[in-house]
Amino acid sequence: MSANRRSPLFWVPTLYFAQGLPYFSVALIASLMLKSLGVPNEDIAHWTAYIGTAWIFKPLWSPFLELAPSKKLIVVSFQLIGGLCMGLVAISLHLPFWLAACVAMLALVAIASATHDIACDGLYIFSLTEKQQAQYAGWTGTFFNAGRFISLGGLVILAGILEKSQGIVPAWTIIFCILCATMIALGMYHSWALPPAPNARLEDHTVAGVARTLKDVIIEYFRKPGIWISILFIILFRAGEAQVQTIGPLFLRDAREVGGLGLTTAEVGTVYGTTGTIAFIIGSIAGGYFTSWLSLRRAILFLILAMNLPNLVFYYLSHALPTDLTMIGAALSLEMFGYGFGFVGVILYMMQVVAPGKYQTAHYAFSTGVMQLGFVLFKWISGDIQVALGYKNFFVWVLLAAIPVAVLSQFIPMTARQRSGAEADAQAATVA
Structure with a gap:
């Protein structure tokens, strides 16, 4: 074959x-x-x-x-x-x-x-x-x-x-x-x-030719109407999740004397990698159906809340410090379900609002880069904040970090951000 x-x-x-x-x-x-x-x-x-x-x-x-x-x-x-x-x-x-x-x-x-x-x-x-x-x-x-x-x-x-x-x-x-x-x-x-999936033969099959195309892709991306507010929204979307996904597993591992749960490496793998992963997958599927039923514009606030409110689980765990692994696993499964359910929101926002236009595939790729930028920025500061606040107050901060994107979601358009044909033609005529 x-x-x-x-x-x-x-x-x-x-x-x-x-x-x-x-x-x-x-x-x-x-x-x-x-x-x-x-x-x-x-x-x-x-x-x-x-x-x-x-x-x-x-x-x-x-x-x-x-x-x-x-x-x-x-x-x-x-x-x-x-x-x-x-x-x-x-x-x-x-x-x-x-x-x-x-x-x-x-x-x-x-x-x-x-x-x-x-x-x-x-x-x-x-x-x-x-x-x-x-x-x-x-x-x-x-x-x-x-x-x-x-x-x-x-x-x-x-x-x-x-x-x-x-x-x-x-x-x-x-x-x-x-x-x-x-x-x-x-x-x-x-x-x-x-x-095999051979690459198409480019008109200008040179590094310089590809660089010129890349330049046009970047310029068109930043000319989209309202693109800067969209970038801010994408960056803020993962503010709480990025910090929880970074510090959460470390909290589970840290000793009880310093505010952690004191789980072993194998126990963390059990609660996060088995039931937690299954809950994430179920949440992702459910979030997709929920959004298709309600539409992105009406679903977006619910998706943001679903992604961030379950972080209350870590606030509870940091105060109660339970020892029952089954209860800890159930709590983390709730958090992972919400994470999967809500993450659909930023994916669909990038696909349906930011990407449409002349370079749809490339602009979706750029948007995923912006999303990763937000993830990395909040991941980078999470360790310093946790050390400064301690685990209990850190998980309060994580919940507060979700407020800006929730508020912003109620004011920004949820329709495709692309220039009209007249705007693009006028810009092309000006350049020419």
């Missing part, structure tokens, strides 16, 4: 699993590893925020990937590169300057993952008809989040077990060796399974 005629079931699930696994390795596993290795909360927040900037800037180099012969080549190459970099993370843990080396290797994993994301989505769109894209859309989300399930529900639990039997450094060395082997295996499999 030729690659072009191979059923998408041969490659769509594994392709999006390969997209999710390195992302969650950087976003989630790395934080818990650094916590086990004794790195302070504020440093963990700073370093993981720096690493996350790869997803902010990926739209700037995405057009240059069109110069490659095919999307398949890029996908396979960066799966292999990402896997090798994960192997280097494992090696870096044994160096005298382990922290600097580990952060540097994780940054390379992030760059490879962000680049892979671009080609992965492009290959999916190019290789499938619109009907197939809709048919397999559920598979993409499910297997991307399978990366979260395997990362937190499998590998973190395994790391917790190995920490007790092998020691902390050997445990995390094994985990990143498993990640390395998995990504390399996926790359080798996809060298056979993926359709």
